[in-house]
Amino acid sequence: MPFIPNTDADRKAMLERIGVKNFEELLANIPSELRFKRDFSLPDPLSELEVLRAVQLRTQCNRSVADAISFLGGGAYDHFVPAAIGHISSRSEFYTAYTPYQPEVSQGTLQVIYEYQSMIAELLGMDVSNASLYDGGSALAEAALMAVAETGKKRILVSQGVHPHYRQIIKTYLHGQQIETQWVALEQGSTSLADLKTKIDHQTAAVIIQHPNFLGNLEEVFEIAPLVHEHQALFVTSTDPISLGILEPPGNYDVDIATGEGQCLGNSLNYGGPYLGILASRLKFIRRMPGRIAGATVDTQGRRGFVLTFQTREQHIRREKATSNICTNQALIALNATVYLALLGKRGLQEVANLCLQNSHYLADEIQKLNGFQLAFPAPFFKEFVVTTPVAPAEIIDKLLPHNIYAGIDLSPFDFGLQNGLLIAVTEKRSKEEMDQFVESLKMFQK
Amino acid sequence: MEIPKELLYTEEHEWVLVDDTNNIATIGITDYAQGELGDIVFVELPSVNDEVKQMEPFGTIEAVKAVSDLFSPVSGVIVEVNTLLQEQPETINHDPYDKGWMIKVQMSNPSELDVLMDAEDYKKHIS
Numbered sequence: 409m410p411f412i413p414n415t416d417a418d419r420k421a422m423l424e425r426i427g428v429k430n431f432e433e434l435l436a437n438i439p440s441e442l443r444f445k446r447d448f449s450l451p452d453p454l455s456e457l458e459v460l461r462a463v464q465l466r467t468q469c470n471r472s473v474a475d476a477i478s479f480l481g482g483g484a485y486d487h488f489v490p491a492a493i494g495h496i497s498s499r500s501e502f503y504t505a506y507t508p509y510q511p512e513v514s515q516g517t518l519q520v521i522y523e524y525q526s527m528i529a530e531l532l533g534m535d536v537s538n539a540s541l542y543d544g545g546s547a548l549a550e551a552a553l554m555a556v557a558e559t560g561k562k563r564i565l566v567s568q569g570v571h572p573h574y575r576q577i578i579k580t581y582l583h584g585q586q587i588e589t590q591w592v593a594l595e596q597g598s599t600s601l602a603d604l605k606t607k608i609d610h611q612t613a614a615v616i617i618q619h620p621n622f623l624g625n626l627e628e629v630f631e632i633a634p635l636v637h638e639h640q641a642l643f644v645t646s647t648d649p650i651s652l653g654i655l656e657p658p659g660n661y662d663v664d665i666a667t668g669e670g671q672c673l674g675n676s677l678n679y680g681g682p683y684l685g686i687l688a689s690r691l692k693f694i695r696r697m698p699g700r701i702a703g704a705t706v707d708t709q710g711r712r713g714f715v716l717t718f719q720t721r722e723q724h725i726r727r728e729k730a731t732s733n734i735c736t737n738q739a740l741i742a743l744n745a746t747v748y749l750a751l752l753g754k755r756g757l758q759e760v761a762n763l764c765l766q767n768s769h770y771l772a773d774e775i776q777k778l779n780g781f782q783l784a785f786p787a788p789f790f791k792e793f794v795v796t797t798p799v800a801p802a803e804i805i806d807k808l809l810p811h812n813i814y815a816g817i818d819l820s821p822f823d824f825g826l827q828n829g830l831l832i833a834v835t836e837k838r839s840k841e842e843m844d845q846f847v848e849s850l851k852m853f854q855k
Numbered sequence: 856m857e858i859p860k861e862l863l864y865t866e867e868h869e870w871v872l873v874d875d876t877n878n879i880a881t882i883g884i885t886d887y888a889q890g891e892l893g894d895i896v897f898v899e900l901p902s903v904n905d906e907v908k909q910m911e912p913f914g915t916i917e918a919v920k921a922v923s924d925l926f927s928p929v930s931g932v933i934v935e936v937n938t939l940l941q942e943q944p945e946t947i948n949h950d951p952y953d954k955g956w957m958i959k960v961q962m963s964n965p966s967e968l969d970v971l972m973d974a975e976d977y978k979k980h981i982s
Contacts, residue, residue: 695897695917720922729924 473677476812477842479771481792481833482622483544483571484680485672487650487760488837493674493747502743505682506736507539507700511716517739518714521702524746531652531749531757532666533659534688539700539737541685544669545574548616548646549581550698550732551665551687555614555642556587557696557731563588563611567599569621570646572822578616587613594824597625597785597794604635612641614665619645619655623824623831624768624792625785626655633662649673649686651790653761658688665689674748675741684741695721698732763836764791767843771834774847780855784829792833794819794826798855801830807853813846857886859952863928863968864977865910870952871928871971878965880929883956884916884947887981892918895947898925898940900957905933907960909967914957916947927960929967935959 414422419431428434435443454462473486480486497503501516508514521539528537541547552564564582566575568591579589592615593603599617608615615636619627629645636643642664650672658666670684671677689697695718703717723730752760768791775781780798797804801818808815819829834843862870868888872881889895897917907913912924913933937956939946947955962968972980 695899720917720920725920726922 473814476814477838477846478814479816479832479834479838479846480814481624482817482831483573483669483671484677484683485648485650485791485833485835486677486837487672487674487835489674489676489744490748490751492751493744496747497740497743503740505738505740507716507739512713515714518702518716520743520746521700521737521739522704522714523750524742525702527746527749528649528670528686529688531649531657532647532668532686532688533657534663534666535691536694536697536701537686537688538697539702539739540670540742541687541699541734542738543671543681543683543685544646544667545571545577545685546581546734547667547669547685547687548574548644549578550685550734551644551667551689552578552582552587552589552614552616553585553732554665554689554693554696554698555644556582556585558693559613559640559642561611561613561641562586563590564614564616565590565592565604565607565612565641566616567592567604567618567621567627568594568823569597569599569623569625569627570616570618571622574618574646594623596787597621597623598787599627599632601628601631601635604632608635608639608641610639612636612639614642614644616644616646619647619658620651620790620792623785623794623819624789624833625787626789629658629661629663637662648790650757650761650764653757653759654765655761655790665693670741670745673745674751675744682738682741684738684745694718696731697721699734700737760836761790764834767791767836767838768793768832768834770840771832771838771843771846774843775832775850778847778850778854780853781850784826791835792831794829794831796826796828797830797853798828799853801828804830804850804853808846808849811849813849815846815850856890857952858974858978860974862952863971863973864980865926865928865971866980867910867924867926868981869926869928871968872956873962873965873968878962879934880931880960880962881956882913882928882958882960883951884925885977886951889948889951889955892916892921892923894919895944898944898947898957900925900936900940901933903933903936907931907933907958909964916944925957927958928971929960929962930964931960931962933958934961 478486525537582589593600617627619629633643644665645658645663647668649668666688668686670686700716701718703715705713705715707713721731723735772793775795782796784794784796805815817831819826819831862872864870868885870883870885895918900914907927909930910926913927914925916923936958
């Protein structure tokens, strides 16, 4: 396959056809000071074998969670990915990154999306799910836009417990549309109901909460929901889908739009992406949903089939008035999530969630026994928690790296005011031996 | 195709029926418009007390494969919305001039009616 599809003869023919002498003449309209006039300083071409060696040398510098004991979290988790997932999703019938452009001829892909939507809706306790979005952050920002469109109001309250990156994405999405975002402060690591009460009013389009929040803590979602609805605002949440093996689903606490990051459902960490944006809502908001939606129907002979439905929301029909500019989904990552959920089933997911809960609490208890280490917050948590450390978290992270332990996330660069906060995530993959080894290695920092 | 004589029309295929006694305008879309759209599956309408402006969108109408904005023939304040259309939007296909009406507007400037077409002009507009 030629990687440079135009030969010299091709280029000459094209230039002749449009009536310019050479490539330089084609660029004549670009002001000279904007042109890059030097030669590109690129190395000489390499053979395939040389390229392979060069790339291998670089990839060997990468460290993956397979090489270490990882306590990293913050939205990207080291859960176990059963081999069956890769086996199924790498089948050529399925292996596509996107919803197909001629969707109805790809019945298998549409059925997968339909099954994905059905499982996600059931897991979240919501009426309807879309075919997925890019990641948890963009799903949450799209939910904010839905809320603004639905309520006609232009102010969004976002808990500071929402992932700092997600908050940035929300701001990026909203600022061009003159939608105001305001943070709701935390109190002891969870959203302050007092601050929420002061800030919420009838101009509020939505209140956005992450549950469990970025710091791992559970939120008072059952108390927040009625407060939001009293003000005719929408309740929007971001949820760790694994946590729903043990926690109540968003539908049970009256959430209007439920979102989440689906990487944890059968997907590896993928160096930060591609991930899976989950978005589900009440049925009455379906025409405001971004992205694609697959539906089931019957053909002229009464046989079951699948279609993309509610397409009038989308930009190929609605043009500039489309609900969103997202016109595809994370088909492959959604497929992995679908296989994962089907493989584990209800009981499997409960077991994974239970193990996460037990592991994280075991580790938290053990770390607390060390002098100078303390749980930062009294709130209940699921699989992630913050400890305050006797030395700077960065020092701990750096010193444990050579021991093949990823200690967690240093919270000092974020806006939590936690200079000595280390965010530790514990999945079902962590054995007691691994956790004990981590605790043992932390002893060198005791004070 | 039905084009009732007592109505006024916009180029965007809305009709308006004016009640001279109270300056309330009843608004819907024409028989021609419903035929062009095909099976109507959803209408999004404003709420009572919302303001509308002449020839600005007041809602959207959605058919199976198309969606269009609805333009208000007159300016004013919404006094009534046809709630039947939320559950049975296909009423617009069956009965665009009667049961398929969409909104009633208390007109703020009845002289705006002067720019609208009568049945004769509208017939020419769509032919």
